[in-house]
Amino acid sequence: MVKTYEGDVTAVRGISLHINDGEFLVLVGPSGCGKSTTLRMVAGLEDITGGTISIGGRVVNHVAPKDRDIAMVFQNYALYPHMTVYKNMAFGLKLRKFPKVEIDKRVRDAAKILGITELLERRPKALSGGQRQRVALGRAIVRDPSVFLFDEPLSNLDAKLRVETRAELKRLHKRLSTTTIYVTHDQEEAMTLGDRVVVMSGGHIQQCDTPLGVYRQPVNRFVAAFLGTPPMNFIDGRIVAEDGRAVFQSDAGRVVLDGHHGEVAQQHVGQEVVLGIRPEGLELHPTAEANREDMAIDGELDVVEPLGNMMDMFVSVAGGGRLVARVKAEVIEEGTAVKLFLDPDKLHLFETGEYGKNLTLRDAV
Numbered sequence: 526m527v528k529t530y531e532g533d534v535t536a537v538r539g540i541s542l543h544i545n546d547g548e549f550l551v552l553v554g555p556s557g558c559g560k561s562t563t564l565r566m567v568a569g570l571e572d573i574t575g576g577t578i579s580i581g582g583r584v585v586n587h588v589a590p591k592d593r594d595i596a597m598v599f600q601n602y603a604l605y606p607h608m609t610v611y612k613n614m615a616f617g618l619k620l621r622k623f624p625k626v627e628i629d630k631r632v633r634d635a636a637k638i639l640g641i642t643e644l645l646e647r648r649p650k651a652l653s654g655g656q657r658q659r660v661a662l663g664r665a666i667v668r669d670p671s672v673f674l675f676d677e678p679l680s681n682l683d684a685k686l687r688v689e690t691r692a693e694l695k696r697l698h699k700r701l702s703t704t705t706i707y708v709t710h711d712q713e714e715a716m717t718l719g720d721r722v723v724v725m726s727g728g729h730i731q732q733c734d735t736p737l738g739v740y741r742q743p744v745n746r747f748v749a750a751f752l753g754t755p756p757m758n759f760i761d762g763r764i765v766a767e768d769g770r771a772v773f774q775s776d777a778g779r780v781v782l783d784g785h786h787g788e789v790a791q792q793h794v795g796q797e798v799v800l801g802i803r804p805e806g807l808e809l810h811p812t813a814e815a816n817r818e819d820m821a822i823d824g825e826l827d828v829v830e831p832l833g834n835m836m837d838m839f840v841s842v843a844g845g846g847r848l849v850a851r852v853k854a855e856v857i858e859e860g861t862a863v864k865l866f867l868d869p870d871k872l873h874l875f876e877t878g879e880y881g882k883n884l885t886l887r888d889a890v
């Protein structure tokens with residue numbers, strides 16, 4: 526589907542997605558990439574400029590929002606301030622002329638699931654942010670829709686509450702198995718909640734895969750850079766051939782490429798490429814996976830950030846670059862010269878540019 530707003534802003538440039546029954550699908554991407562527009566088109570709150578949307582096999586392009594059997598929860602959920610929690614949750618059902626007994630059953634069931642039974646007679650202003658958020662969820666749950674649409678529902682909550690509510694959402698989905706499309710710009714939320722994660726940018730889908738799939742096999746540099754904290758390290762360089770071997774050469778150092786990477790690199794000799802490796806793909810001491818002197822980069826330890834059993838090391842390398850390594854915690858002084866061993870299994874080569882293609886993707890096994 527495509528969406529062009531008045532004034533020729535094309536917010537969504539041809540998205541094609543099939544969401545499985547009962548699936549929890551997360552749309553993630555930077556601000557302005559078209560996530561909300563996509564969701565609002567599914568909800569029927571925006572006309573679509575081109576394409577079709579079907580829900581459960583029925584094309585709903587011209588079906589009114591209220592008849593699409595979906596329930597949406599926004600970032601700025603507006604609860605009715607003069608109504609109790611109970612009435613807030615019952616309101617939508619009342620409008621749809623549900624019998625009183627049925628309304629009561631659904632509201633109490635949802636309240637129980639969400640742990641807000643004791644709050645039913647309160648008004649919204651007497652609730653915490655997290656409790657209000659649960660009421661907003663409750664309003665969606667009582668509708669028992671075939672699809673839930675969430676647009677950054679947790680972004681108004683503080684960090685701790687966000688993590689708790691996130692876990693609650695996951696439990697909720699396990700229990701109800703309602704097909705869900707969830708929008709966030711928080712990559713951690715995307716990774717922890719999604720059965721599949723759709724990474725968007727500039728109105729396009731960059732990649733759609735399982736959380737591990739997008740993390741371990743990013744199709745391009747954008748996806749690689751967007752997911753993961755600290756982010757993947759990138760080193761600009763070029764591929765040269767030496768004695769029949771392919772070598773990645775950069776200001777930061779040389780990396781001899783063997784195996785799968787070697788084969789790929791052989792096809793790009795003489796080309797500029799970007800080497801990508803996540804912080805956990807760099808080791809301070811040789812390990813079973815990362816132990817080759819010809820796959821190591823020298824540097825000087827700038828800063829250590831302890832994380833309990835692990836630590837992040839920020840290491841300056843030749844040429845002015847800086848790498849981040851996440852390694853087992855140990856005592857090491859800042860300013861020390863270090864050697865970072867690269868784990869070949871965690872190494873990627875990208876074409877240059879923000880959206881440079883991942884040249885080292887392996888075929889799905």
Ligand SMILES: Nc1ncnc2c1ncn2[C@@H]1O[C@H](COP(=O)(O)OP(=O)(O)OP(=O)(O)O)[C@@H](O)[C@H]1O
Pocket residue numbers: 530531534535536554555556557558559560561562563710
């Ligand atoms: N009503 C509108 N009229 C014109 N342009 C719009 C309208 N709504 C959104 N846009 C534009 O469409 C693009 C996508 O917007 P959208 O709200 O879908 O982004 P988003 O991914 O949800 O971003 P955020 O993370 O900031 O919520 C943006 O460039 C935005 O400025």
Ligand SMILES: [Mg+2]
Pocket residue numbers: 560561562
């Ligand atoms: Mg949005």
